[in-house]
Amino acid sequence: MTGRRRWSTEEILDAAAELLRAGDADSFSVRKLAAVLGTDSSSLYRHFRNKTELLRAVADRILLAAMDGHRPEGDWKQRITSLALRVRDAFGQQPQLAAVWGRHASSGTGSRMVMEEALQALRASGLPDEEIPDRYHRLVVLIAALVAAEAGISTLTAGEYEQGMELFRVAVLGADPERFPALAHFAREVRPLGADRGAAFEDILAAHLAHIEAAVRQE
Structure with a gap:
């Protein structure tokens, strides 16, 4: 009698990534993954505890x-920008997995x-060593949030995106100026969250790095 196939760790991760692309981290389960692989959950727990x-x-x-293939180039701001864009682009290829990174910190x-x-x-920025861990934490929280936000938009279908845009236009352009005076005033200039997300990512990151640079100059 032939036993069930033994799946390698890499094969399990490949299958998990495919399953996550079709859904999200909330709906994902080891039981569903085992079913896709034609095995039982206990065999997967030999590779991963939970x-x-x-x-x-x-x-x-x-x-x-x-x-992969990354080579640090430029000054410290260019290096961080390049790093952030690499991470953004990598998760952009698999946007359903972006939330996984933000929620389940990796140690690999x-x-x-x-x-x-x-x-x-x-x-390399010139920050004192004692300030770097805290600055690092804030930087990574910002990058993870920006990556997750951009990825969230990219998972929408064309129909879902257009429906969202229409709801936005109705909500903003139809705002009661008595109740929402500022919103009514800026209605034709305010853009929805999905608009020009790539440029917003880079602008917000640049502003944060400028803030760090200003702190270095004050040292």
Whole structure:
């Protein structure tokens, strides 16, 4: 009698990534993954202790892909910007996994590579060592939030996006000027969240780096 196939860790992660692309981290389960692979959950628990550990491994592979071939270039701000854009682009290819990174922090090789580059760039900025951990934390929280927000928009279908735009136009252009005077005043200039998200990502990141640069000058 032939036994069930033994799946490698990499094959399990491949299947998990595909399942996550079709859904999200909330609907994902080890039981569903086992069903896709034609095995039982217990066989997967030999590789990963629980769902969270599995999700962290999937997210780490995205970070590892983001760092593939990366070579630090330019000053510290250029290095951080390049790093952030690499991470954004990597999750842009698999947007359903962006929330996994923000929710389930990875401790794998990909995560360590991202951390190392960010910390090295911050040290190159001239910040005192004692300030770097806190600055690093704020920077990564910002990047993770921006990546998740941009990825969230990209998972919408064309119909869902257009419906959202129409609801936005109705809500903004139809705002009662007595109750919402500022909104009514800026109605034709205010843009929806999905508009020009890429430029907003870079502008917000640049503003944060400028804030760090100003702090360095005050030292």
